[in-house]
Amino acid sequence: MTASAIELFLIFILLVANGVFAMAEIAIVSARKARLRQLAEGGDSRAGIALELAESPNTFLATVQIGITLVGVLAAAFSGATMAEKLSVPLQQVAWLAPYADKASFALVVTALTYFTLVIGELLPKRLGLANPEGIARALARPMRGLSGIASPLVALLSASTDALLKLFRFKGGKEAAVTEEEVKLLVKEGMRAGVFHPSEPAMVESVMALDRVPVRDLMTPRAKIIWVNVYDAHEAIWHKIVVSGHTTFPVYEGNRDRVVGFITVKAIYANLAAGTAVNVKDLMTPTLVVPASQSASTLLEKFKQTGKHVALVADEFGGITGLVSLHDIMEVIIGELPSADERSKPAAKRRDDGSWLVDGMLSVEEFARQLPGFKLHMPSERDYQTFGGFVVKHLGHVPREGETFHLNGYHVEVIDMDGYRVDKVLLMPLKMRGQSADGRAPEQNPNPRPPPDDPNNQPA
Numbered sequence: 412m413t414a415s416a417i418e419l420f421l422i423f424i425l426l427v428a429n430g431v432f433a434m435a436e437i438a439i440v441s442a443r444k445a446r447l448r449q450l451a452e453g454g455d456s457r458a459g460i461a462l463e464l465a466e467s468p469n470t471f472l473a474t475v476q477i478g479i480t481l482v483g484v485l486a487a488a489f490s491g492a493t494m495a496e497k498l499s500v501p502l503q504q505v506a507w508l509a510p511y512a513d514k515a516s517f518a519l520v521v522t523a524l525t526y527f528t529l530v531i532g533e534l535l536p537k538r539l540g541l542a543n544p545e546g547i548a549r550a551l552a553r554p555m556r557g558l559s560g561i562a563s564p565l566v567a568l569l570s571a572s573t574d575a576l577l578k579l580f581r582f583k584g585g586k587e588a589a590v591t592e593e594e595v596k597l598l599v600k601e602g603m604r605a606g607v608f609h610p611s612e613p614a615m616v617e618s619v620m621a622l623d624r625v626p627v628r629d630l631m632t633p634r635a636k637i638i639w640v641n642v643y644d645a646h647e648a649i650w651h652k653i654v655v656s657g658h659t660t661f662p663v664y665e666g667n668r669d670r671v672v673g674f675i676t677v678k679a680i681y682a683n684l685a686a687g688t689a690v691n692v693k694d695l696m697t698p699t700l701v702v703p704a705s706q707s708a709s710t711l712l713e714k715f716k717q718t719g720k721h722v723a724l725v726a727d728e729f730g731g732i733t734g735l736v737s738l739h740d741i742m743e744v745i746i747g748e749l750p751s752a753d754e755r756s757k758p759a760a761k762r763r764d765d766g767s768w769l770v771d772g773m774l775s776v777e778e779f780a781r782q783l784p785g786f787k788l789h790m791p792s793e794r795d796y797q798t799f800g801g802f803v804v805k806h807l808g809h810v811p812r813e814g815e816t817f818h819l820n821g822y823h824v825e826v827i828d829m830d831g832y833r834v835d836k837v838l839l840m841p842l843k844m845r846g847q848s849a850d851g852r853a854p855e856q857n858p859n860p861r862p863p864p865d866d867p868n869n870q871p872a
Contacts, residue, residue, distance in 0.1 A: 422524070425486040429532035432478040435555050438540035438547035439465050446545050458545075460552035464559075469573075473566040474559040482532075486524065592620050611746075618745045622709035625744060627702055631725045631734030633773060633798075635833050639668055640675055646690040653677055660722045662735065663696055669732055671699050671724055701726050704733055708741055715741075760799075766841060772800025772834035786820045786839070800834030818842065 444465055450458035464471040499516035540547050559566065599616050602608045638656040640649055642665045652661070659677045664670055673696030683690050700723040702711055715721060721738040760770045760782045768783065776788055779799045788794070788802060796802055803811060803826065806819065810832050816825045821842055828836035 422486055423531075425482050426527055426531045429479055429482045429486070429528065430536035431551070432475050432482070433533050434536035434540040434547060435551040436472065436475045436540075437537045438544045438551065439471065439555070440468070441541055441544040442548040443545065447548070450545070450549070455549065457549040457552050460556055461545075461548040464552060464555060465548070469570055470559055470563075470566055471555065473569045473573075474555065474562050477562050477565060477569070478558065483528070486528070487521075595620065614747075615745055622712065622741070622744065623707045625708040626704065627706045627708065627711055627725050627736050628704040628734070630708060630740040630744065631704070631736040632740075633734050634668075634732060635830065636773065637662060637735050639664055640692065641665075642672060642692050642696075644692065649675075649680065649690060649692070653680070660737070662699070662724060662732075663692055669730075671701075671732060673697055673699050674722060699724060701732075702736070703728075708744060711736065712738075712741055768839040770799055770837045770839060772798060772803070772830075772837060774799045776802060783839070786822060799837065803834050803837060 439461060442461060442465060444462060447458045447462040447465065451462055499512040596613070596617055599608060599613045603610060603613050638652055638658055638661055640652065640661045640663045642663050644652075661675050662671050663673045663675050665672050675692055675695050676697075679695040680690055683695065697720075700714070700718055700720045702714065702723045702725060704725050704727050711723065714723070715738055723736055724732050725734040725736055727733045760768055760774055760779060762768055770779065775798060776794060776796065779786070779802075780788055789805075794802075796805055803824070807815070807817065811826045811829070811834060813826060813829050816823060818824070822839045823842055825838045825840070826834055826836075827838050
């Protein structure tokens with residue numbers, strides 16, 4: 412092997428060494444710490460070392476920079492001192508290049524060295540490091556830690572110098588930024604685009620992360636919709652309620668409905684019937700779980716896990732029972748509606764064929780405003796009601812009667828059904844359909860109407 416070949420080989424080795432340092436740097440910096448921690452906990456010692464380097468970047472990056480700088484200087488000095496001198500010899504044989512042979516050879520060597528340094532020493536290794544950061548970080552962790560130990564005196568000097576300059580510029584290093592909810596959402600969406608997640612899973616992940624912001628009052632079945640069982644109800648009455656409701660769990664009260672003494676389930680009743688035993692509500696009851704209306708859905712889910720219960724009553728700040736919430740309600744928040752043949756009907760606003768709207772009084776004002784944006788309600792800060800039925804009561808100023816009407820926002824509003832003192836169904840008909848103006852007045856009549864042209868009575872005398 413000639414001297415020139417040996418020199419080229421040495422330069423190539425220096426470029427490869429530069430590439431190893433660059434690849435180690437990008438791999439350890441880009442590696443997911445959570446993945447390295449998981450591997451380390453599973454017994455992978457190399458992952459533990461890589462995690463240690465990633466969590467102490469000051470020492471590691473100083474070592475890498477020392478290596479890259481040293482290799483670069485050696486490669487430049489070696490090639491400039493030897494290769495440039497040898498390349499100038501053939502260039503001197505060219506007459507018009509002879510006066511510039513030394514400079515031209517030096518320029519060619521620098522250009523070639525820069526090109527190969529960028530490709531072999533930087534771009535290619537960094538692409539490889541980004542392609543498999545955890546794997547390469549684990550593979551190079553031990554050598555990098557060894558070099559850090561060897562170069563520790565110089566690393567300490569460089570770290571101290573860097574810290575001194577940072578203090579001079581009054582820079583205060585911040586803590587490592589925590590992973591935010593938005594970052595998690597973006598990662599999940601990226602995973603969906605890459606085919607890692609099912610298309611429906613990102614929405615579920617977002618719903619799970621939002622559970623701590625969803626209060627129980629937004630999930631519960633309102634008190635008026637609860638099917639109650641009196642502790643002294645006869646078996647026939649209990650069974651009738653069960654068959655009509657389609658539910659599986661019922662709160663049991665004694666005296667009044669704010670004095671709940673337990674829950675009873677269809678399973679317990681049916682088991683007694685199958686055994687030929689008379690249904691005794693007191694013997695079949697289970698203890699009641701009561702949660703505040705302001706409690707978050709995530710806290711309620713933990714409560715269900717701790718108690719083993721799947722249903723809870725919801726109490727307001729004054730201690731009154733305002734609704735009932737179940738595990739099924741939380742699941743619907745996460746994965747959406749779970750329709751079934753026996754599911755209770757949901758409050759809704761339905762547009763009929765004639766253009767009028769039939770509105771359930773229990774429909775939330777937010778949903779009503781979404782479906783009928785032209786019907787102006789009070790500002791959110793002024794609302795002391797939650798349902799459209801509550802809005803009707805507030806507008807009238809009293810508990811309405813069936814058939815009571817009023818005109819508002821271009822609609823003829825009629826209370827067509829009451830459930831005790833609760834507004835159950837309301838009919839909204841645009842006043843234009845009724846031949847009335849927006850303020851409820853009938854349109855003016857023409858005092859001298861002219862018959863249509865095709866009227867047989869409209870003939871000349």
